[in-house]
Each structure stands twice: as structure tokens, then as C-alpha cells.
Amino acid sequence: MTYLRNCWYMAAWSGEVTAAPFARHILDEPILMFRKQDGDAVALTDRCPHRFAPLHLGKLDGxxxxxxxxxxxxxxxxRCVFNPQGAGATPAAASLRRYPLLERYGGLWIWMGDPTRADPALLPDYPFLEPGDRYAREQGYMHTKAYYELLSDNILDLGHVDFLHQGSLGCEATARAKPRTRQEGNRIYCDRWMPDARQGPLLNMLFERDEPVDAWIDVVWDPPGLMLLHFGMTDVGSAREGARETLNVHFMTPESERSTHYFWAGCRSFRRDEPGLGDTLRAGVEAAFSLEDKPMIEAQQAMMGDADFWSLKPVLLQGDAAAVLARRTLAKLIEAEQEAASPAAATAQ
Ligand code: FES
Ligand SMILES: [Fe+2]
Incomplete structure (x- = not known):
């Protein structure tokens, strides 16, 4: 599988990585992460260059x-700095690849490509994820046995909500809403406006509504699989300004061509300190993702097998425009990266 390499992928939530070895495969590569004694996190190849043992099973000594x-x-x-075998020589070849790692927005972001191009400014802005008083936040991680583009499709095509999430997030308005899709550079926007309709039970609970409302879900996609959703509700016919809104992120990191690390978070600036609300929300969202989205997407992947998505000639519906644009944008970026890395391109420079 060809991945986009010169970009930031979320490797872990900050709290997942401690002063103990932590392993995760990313883009098919085994990665070891841990925090140094000064608290900074590092990412190294998790495979010992001697006989390829998994280093995360070893011990940290400082x-x-x-x-x-x-x-x-x-x-x-x-760098190998100690060899207990024989005379104790430390061969220069006995070294591990070190990956650029950026700690930002409550997460650790890894750069899998050319380290000289690892520019923190290339990570999109998610300032509401920084710790602080302004937002209450629920977050989670879900391992999914499907290629990450299927998970991005799932967020960009919210027409599934009314069917797959009946009883949790679903209502009758999401599928009916006509998505407005546009692209600026490599960023894709997909907005759904849902006027005068009752929303799903979990959202009504959070927003303290039961009557029909005007609601919106505005999604922003950035490559390779970073999505931000604004979801809000207001009285029918009222302005959006000042209405309650949640900010939700869905970050997809390929583990392999058949599996994904799915990081999600939901932030709200209202009802921040209500006891028990965070737990209820987290349980509700986790149930919707793990009992509804995940089985469907894994079944979809199993049904597709190894076939290329486009080779199966998918029928395109109105709500697919953003997901198709995202797939095409990503394919172009990967192609450009491949061309730039090819020997012919190197000779021409
Ligand atoms: S496999 Fe790591 S030291 Fe031999
Ligand atoms: Fe879903």
C-alpha cells in the first residue's frame, strides 16, 4: 500500500505514552514510543537491528x-550505546530510525516521511483540544479492521447516520439534508443544514432539546484523514450565532492496509461541569462507534477484500461528493510525492 508520508499522523493521545515502552504499528512500520526523563516523548523503530526483536518488550534504563x-x-x-556481548563494540549500523514527533492538541503526531520536511506548521489547527477551561472534552481511541479511507468516507458521508445510528445519533434529517461541498487547496468542506427537524436522542440529551430545531453539521477534511465536525442546534428560524455548538474531531491513522487507529474527541463549551455528563456522553458515543460504525465498516472491508475501491465501480450518491473529493485529493498528493521521490525526478533536479 502506498501511503502519504510527508504529513503528520496522530500516533497516540498524549496520555497513552508514559515512561514505559509503548508500541503501535503506523503505516505498516513498528513504532516504539516512550517519554524520556524530561517528559518529552520520542518515537523510534520498534525492531532491534540485530535479530529484529520487538524493543517494546525490553526495559527502559533512564x-x-x-x-x-x-x-x-x-x-x-x-544510537546503540551499549553492547554486553563480547568486547562490547557498538557498530554504527546498530541504530534505530528516529521519527519526528510533535506533541500538540493533546496528542502525539508522527512524521513518517523525510524528517527534514517535518514542519509543525503543516498540522492543521485544533486549538480547542489544548488543555484549558474553555471546553469540556471527551476523547477515545478505537482500533478498526478496515482501511482508513473507509473511515474517512464514514465521517464525510453522514447520510448513514439516520440508518446505522437509529436510536442513538440518528434522526430523519441528516440523510435528507443536501450537503454543500467545496474545496480550498487540499482542504475539503462539507456542510449539512437540517432545518426544522427533531435530532437524535443522544444529541437531544446533550443539547437539552426534544422539539424540532434547526441544526447543522459542518465537516472539514484535511489530508491524510483529519476531520473536524461542528455540530449545533438552534430554535427554528433563529440565527446560528451564539447557539450551542460542539467541536468534534476524528483523526484516522493507517495501521496497515486493513486496519486503522481511530482517534476521536468531542468538545463542548456548555454544560462543562455537570457531574456525570461526560461519562454519559462518552459511553453514548463509544456505543455508537463501536457497536454501529465499526461492525459495518469492518464488514464493508471484508466484503471488498483486496479489491481497489474504484475497481469495484462504486455507485455515487449525492452525499458522496466530499468523500470522493477527499479520495481524489489524497491520491493526487500521493502521486506527487511518489513522482518527486522517483530516481527520474532526482536526476532532473
Ligand atoms: S535481537 Fe536485539 S540485541 Fe539481539
Ligand atoms: Fe457513524
């Missing part, structure tokens, strides 16, 4: 990771 098989130790830069 900022050094010791391979559990024959005892080589590597520092946080990935």
Missing part, C-alpha cells in the same frame, strides 16, 4: 531502551 533478547541498549536518538 532514556535508553534495552533489547530483551541480547541486551543491546539504544539511546533516545536511536
Amino acid at each position: 532514556d535508553r531502551i534495552q533489547c530483551p533478547y541480547h541486551g543491546l541498549k539504544f539511546n533516545a536518538e536511536g
